[in-house]
Amino acid sequence: MLRKLSRIVAAILAGVVLAVLGTEAFFRIIDATPLRWVLPLPQVALYGPDFDTGYRHRADVSGMWLTEHRNFIRTSDLGLRDRDRPLAHGAGPRTVIVGNSIIEAVQVSESQTGPAVAETILSHERPGAEVVNLGLSGARPAVDVARLQSQGLALSPDLAIVVLDVEDFTTSATIDDREFTGYRPDASGVFHLSYGFRNSSGYRFRTSQAGRVFYWLLDHSEVVRIINARKNVGIFAELSPPAVAEGGSTRCSAANLDPYTALFIKGEPADMRGVLDAFVRDLAAIQRDKKLPIIVATQAIGAGCPSLADKRSAIIGAIRAQIEGAGLQYLDLDGRLAAAVGADYATEFYGFGANSGFGHLNVAGNRVYGEIFADVIAHALPSQRQPGR
């Protein structure tokens, strides 16, 4: 009886092991050949734990990115969505651009990202000019500040551009620090960077010896990537209906700007206003203490709707007043984009293939962003780099 049972168990185990090996071999073949541009694959896992922000790109990770648009991606030796470069400052001026997935631009190749395009343009006029991509998918204001403080300042930049998605000030996730750095209020109601994630079991695991083994496996095994990807989306993710992209007809709806009017002009809700004040305060402190010029660029306040022009203008005026009042520089990125390519730019610059107009910046969109960044940087940087920095 026991013999029969052990034979059954051995047969099942052998089948399962063969299935794992077969799956591993199958996806490795795809990954190693041009088939990777067509056939399914587990998506590369780019991110790992970070003491300052909760998460960041891991160094020298490569693989296929699949969401929205297939792209072969490799993170830099510094652990950034950037080309390899030395940490030490070169001869030319160095700018860092901090932001979320719009700046990170994993859907296009590294040389096609906005910062890379800006670097190419600038280096024609100023040999050795560098523009470092500090974009990080999902980064909210607190992560932007923490990332600039840690990874950004480590690069000894001459200029920093912080690209802010103002929608982040309308979501409570901005004051949540359980997974990533967030803004939390102290006893007197003043918001500060907060690192609650450091006490989470997930963070402790990821930074433990077991976590390091897990990341090693993630980089070397396709089946581990499958398990990780499935864990991230949920076992029964297919039960939820897919999100439907919003049509362009609602872009010029007056209601779209109401939360921004409330926040930037009326100061409501109070907690988000507190986060905004803390964000501006912290950036101003970095600029003052490190003598680093900082430009805050806002996006997601749609330009190009004549019916909303007055409302938008009032919001932009309020944002500019607060940011410039703190000694920082301000850039209305949407306004610049509309001025550069016309108001109806969404279809051309966002999304890929059949999903044109929705999602992240495509190659053309990144190129326009890069041109704007290059222009802004060229005007903001002193003509010669200050010695000693």
Add this chain to the structure above:
Amino acid sequence: MSYDTLYFALFLAVTWAAFEVLPWRGPVLLVASIVFYAVAGLRDSLVAATVILANFGFQFPLMRDRRWLYPALVFNIGCLAYFKYRVFLATAAGFDVFSQHIIIPLGISFYIFQLTAFQIDLSRGRAKPFYSLPRFALFKLFFGQLVAGPIMRWRQFGPQIHRLFDGTLPRRRLLGIALGLCLVGLIKKVVFADALAPFVETIFHNGPASAAAAWLGIFLFSSQVYFDFSGYSDIALGLGYLFGLRLAVNFRQPFTALTPQDFWRRWHITLSFWIRDYLFTPLALLKATRAWLAVSLIIAMALAGLWHGANWTFIVWGVGWALAMLLWHLANRFLIRLGAAQWVLTFGIWLVLLVFFRSSDVGAALRYIATMFGGSSAGNAPLPNDGAGGLLIALGCAGLLALHWSEGYLHTRQTVLLMRRFDGLLLRALIIGLALWLLLLPKVQDNPFIYYRF
């Protein structure tokens, strides 16, 4: 509930365990099938229940008087017309009385056709009535063929249902083969059909920028729709075998067909035979002239096209096939001399007509076809350039055709014997393991089975 999801795998595992453990195999499958369909929603479930109940009721007067076939047909075709074609028919007749927003009940075209075939067979004495509602319900509701076929006849499926309820399984269950078919179907769907979908979407959505892009787009769509539907059909066959039921084969390497007639004996076989037996033959028998034969073929194929969807594109697609078949019928003596070139012609006709199948309207289809033959660009979608040169794309297309051709070796007696020889726990664990890894791989975009929408 879609076959290519983890939750369906869980549902299947629970159903299979209950089927093995409990003594009521028929009821277990019926309950599972009801649960399977209930996921589609209350409205769809009510429509399906009403149609099944009504057809159950129609059997008995039909046994006494054949004229009861007509109200049964009016009811079935009426349901299909109302739920699927009301906007199209009203608009074609010049009325604007229905909302354009129409949600077709899941699988209605398939279950209406199966039930209609049953009523016609019953009236012709080729089927026996079901006196038990659960048996009749399972005859149509079995989740292995409920949503997208195969469209089963009573003589194929009815006796199997009875034996299932009577506790005498029709034949030794071939678990290794069943699981193998499910795995092959999953590979076709997840690895190939879903992978090709974004390329097809892009070229058809944005319009092809060149003739090469246009040919590539339609070739990829042809592969996508084949892998998608034949993958579904393989899984359906496998599910049948899992529960001791033998479902009809729907595909036999259609892209190797030498003539249009041959193509339709290999593509969606249960539908084409339905059209032949219940539409074309009765129509053709009305008048014994060659001209009427041709007219009957055109009408039958136009309706076969319309079955796929309420759009003129499908009608043009069907009529196009009828004309191709007539051409082969008339010029057979000449065409047969072409030898292998016949395959090129038939496959070319399939590709050109498929443009109508995929396009949103006839105008868009004509523009696309014009681009295929060197006309002006129908859009701005170029050949894919990510990591792929022209040679690699050509190699990939040849690879897809080679895969299709090699499928012939999968469905052979030797393969079945081989599977039976090695069938055992190890093989089953291996197949289940491979299938689960495919299901675990998250979907980058939602690609429901194409024929679910019909």
